[in-house]
Amino acid sequence: MSKKKKTARPKARLPKGLRDVAARELRAMGRMLGIVQEVYESWGFEPLDTPAFEYTDALGKFLPDRDRPNAGVFSFLDDDGQWLSLRYDLTAPLARHVAEHYDALPKPFRRCQWGPVWRNEKPGPGRYREFIQFDADTVGAASLAADAELCMMTADCLERLGIERGQYVVRVNNRKILDGVLVSIGADPDDADFKTMRLAVLRAIDKLDRLGKDAVRDLLGAGRKDVSGDYTRGAGLDSTQAGTVMAFVEAGGGARNEVLARLKSVVANNDLGRQGLDELAAMSGLFDAGGYGQDRIVLDPTIVRGLEYYTGPVFEAELTFDTSGDGGKPVRFGSIGGGGRYDGLVARFKGTEIPATGFSIGVSRLYAALDHLGKLPDEGQIAPVVVLAMDAERMGEYQQMAGELRAAGIRAEVYMGTSAMRAQMKYADRRGAPCVIIEGEDERARGEVTIKDLAEGARLSREIEDNAQWREGRPAQVSVARKDLLASVRDILARPRS
RNA sequence: GCAGCUGUAGCUCAGUUGGUUAGAGCGCCUGAUUGUGGAUCAGGAGGUCCCCCGUUCAAUUCGGGGCAGCUGUACCA
Incomplete structure (x- = not known):
């Protein structure tokens, strides 16, 4: 009687013998x-x-x-x-x-x-x-x-x-x-x-x-x-x-x-x-x-x-x-x-x-x-560059950055969620993004963007134990003038990837 | 189709000799550490304990019957 009321929900499941392909x-x-x-x-x-x-x-x-x-x-x-x-x-x-x-x-x-x-x-x-x-x-x-x-x-x-x-x-x-x-x-x-x-x-x-x-x-x-x-x-x-x-x-x-x-x-x-x-x-x-x-x-x-x-x-x-x-x-x-x-x-x-x-x-x-x-035809497809949504007011500008990269043939997307920066970094990591573009208040004031190489960052972080160092070290990232965004991303993509 | 084994959280599994709010680890979400992936800490979501019937004051637990999954076998245009 006092049991929590249940609404009948459909079970998320696939019929037997069928599968999704990722x-x-x-x-x-x-x-x-x-x-x-x-x-x-x-x-x-x-x-x-x-x-x-x-x-x-x-x-x-x-x-x-x-x-x-x-x-x-x-x-x-x-x-x-x-x-x-x-x-x-x-x-x-x-x-x-x-x-x-x-x-x-x-x-x-x-x-x-x-x-x-x-x-x-x-x-x-x-x-x-x-x-x-x-x-x-x-x-x-x-x-x-x-x-x-x-x-x-x-x-x-x-x-x-x-x-x-x-x-x-x-x-x-x-x-x-x-x-x-x-x-x-x-x-x-x-x-x-x-x-x-x-x-x-x-x-x-x-x-x-x-x-x-x-x-x-x-x-x-x-x-x-x-x-x-x-x-x-x-x-x-x-x-x-x-x-x-x-x-x-x-x-x-x-x-x-x-x-x-x-x-x-x-x-x-x-x-x-x-x-x-x-x-x-x-x-x-x-x-x-x-x-x-x-x-x-x-x-x-x-x-x-x-x-x-x-x-x-x-x-x-x-x-x-x-x-x-x-x-x-x-x-x-x-x-x-x-x-x-x-x-x-x-x-x-x-x-x-x-x-x-x-x-x-x-x-x-x-x-x-x-x-x-190990002979699957390799397409060389790499995950998209992720432009972080640092400031909801600046989405138009973020879209422009992604657009610039796309116009140069680089997969790029603006983060579409509403989560905090930490979650956005996690998202980019899980996506396998080669790098993220960060333009927060500080960068904007200087007319710059920060670009972080995620693969390089992961490598460097393996040597970091201490949390404060982890957070403040901000490894593998550079700030460049806004106009140099494309060139810098190209540099990072050109690095040999493991 | 036939035979054997198995059904508890997204995953791997505890547990209840039948008794009130069913647990762990991992995973997931949110937050903290002045705007950073790992780590740590705090909080949270998520379960008709496969279903139905029976026994019982009481069944996730016992009994019967289903269903589903796995393995083998048969079939495979």
């Missing part, structure tokens, strides 16, 4: 995206932007059903009763764009695009419900040269970002080879269960990295129980069949020619497999011709990519270095992007099949990797 990351991210775009444009890809949400049926097969209108994607109803969804990748909007404007577009159509995408899934460490992707796609080209080009461009791109040769690798495979393997062990592609079985096999192979060979073999067969006792159903292959698939999976390693030779012995006995192998060999030839050796691009049968819609070549870019993260634990960045050929996507709209291939970079992961490497 200045440092925003700036570096912008520069990074700029570099990627520069590389992509130099290879002839044209930038495109599309809206954040679209009609749900235009985005793909994830039509919201009555029970779970938001499974996987974020969806909502338009006022005319049509479902809309936030995009979950940049490929589906591209397919829509191409189908909608097909007649007006140059063919092949080469587009690059970056932007946020949204997935309504359980977030985890480093995994958010909103994240940025950067895609490059060629639509309307059946040639493997288009696929090979994406792999080579990715290598260029990573190097331009400062990731050195040897610290990354692009891995290439071809879906048709695995399909050939499945045919050779007696599966029938026209069988109703084929797609389910193939998906289970793809998922099993995809876990090789994390779970190891034995687990993959279990998943190819009956299934596997994990540590928590949870059971994952397998693909249902018998041990001979599983053995053949494992032979395919283990055909990787070493030079591209060696991998091709090994794969040949596994799949050469059927058409589908041979076709995939030929495609892979052709791409390998293009890598050779382009001068992209196996220190940059390798053939790797374990690359399957989860996506069902890939129809031919698939590729993945991986960072291969380890680095120690917080607490000295080794951090492996792993895959930072992938892609492949998807000849069926545009056909959903057009009826006729239009060949396409693309590559998508997971920008947040790439950013994290560059951050750990």
Whole structure:
């Protein structure tokens, strides 16, 4: 009863899996995206932007059903009763764009695009419900040269970002080879269960990295129980069949020619497999011709990519270095992007099949990797000079000082609060301001301004113990004539900063 | 989705064997030391002790059920 009356206040909080991005990351991210775009444009890809949400049926097969209108994607109803969804990748909007404007577009159509995408899934460490992707796609080209080009461009791109040769690798495979393997062990592609079985096999192979060979073999067969006792159903292959698939999976390693030779012995006995192998060999030839050796691009049968819609070549870019993260634990960045050929996507709209291939970079992961490497593009942006608001009557004059600095290309701001000088100094310090401009009564009487170098002041103050000395020493500051303000600030900014 | 662990101030955590105004450290705000970032001192803001139901004279504390977070696993177009 006597309890303090509470007004219900909203909690200041962000929905799970979302995050705010502050200045440092925003700036570096912008520069990074700029570099990627520069590389992509130099290879002839044209930038495109599309809206954040679209009609749900235009985005793909994830039509919201009555029970779970938001499974996987974020969806909502338009006022005319049509479902809309936030995009979950940049490929589906591209397919829509191409189908909608097909007649007006140059063919092949080469587009690059970056932007946020949204997935309504359980977030985890480093995994958010909103994240940025950067895609490059060629639509309307059946040639493997288009696929090979994406792999080579990715290598260029990573190097331009400062990731050195040897610290990354692009891995290439071809879906048709695995399909050939499945045919050779007696599966029938026209069988109703084929797609389910193939998906289970793809998922099993995809876990090789994390779970190891034995687990993959279990998943190819009956299934596997994990540590928590949870059971994952397998693909249902018998041990001979599983053995053949494992032979395919283990055909990787070493030079591209060696991998091709090994794969040949596994799949050469059927058409589908041979076709995939030929495609892979052709791409390998293009890598050779382009001068992209196996220190940059390798053939790797374990690359399957989860996506069902890939129809031919698939590729993945991986960072291969380890680095120690917080607490000295080794951090492996792993895959930072992938892609492949998807000849069926545009056909959903057009009826006729239009060949396409693309590559998508997971920008947040790439950013994290560059951050750990200390290779974030540095903008050299420094914090603004702060003009202290010493006297409320003189704000006009303070604005003029800041204006003079800005006109000379120096970031500058007048303190906009109403606090005392001490708090203003604290503010400038917390902002990281290089220096503050002080024009109080004393300076004004002399026609001067005081300029204090905050970095230098911090250095000097480390040697000061006594409070009186601290307050009266006023280190690292000079008074200059008002007209010399700009020149003096320039001097301070020109000093080497640690 | 499934399993395990955890929910007390912005953060890290005490505490209440059920009892009146729930605490600390750090952080934040204001002031003092003649107009100066650190230090010191003084003051202040900030909590439905995750939510609901039950037991009880009395629940932040005990019981049940939710919800949320973390970790693993599954899914990931």
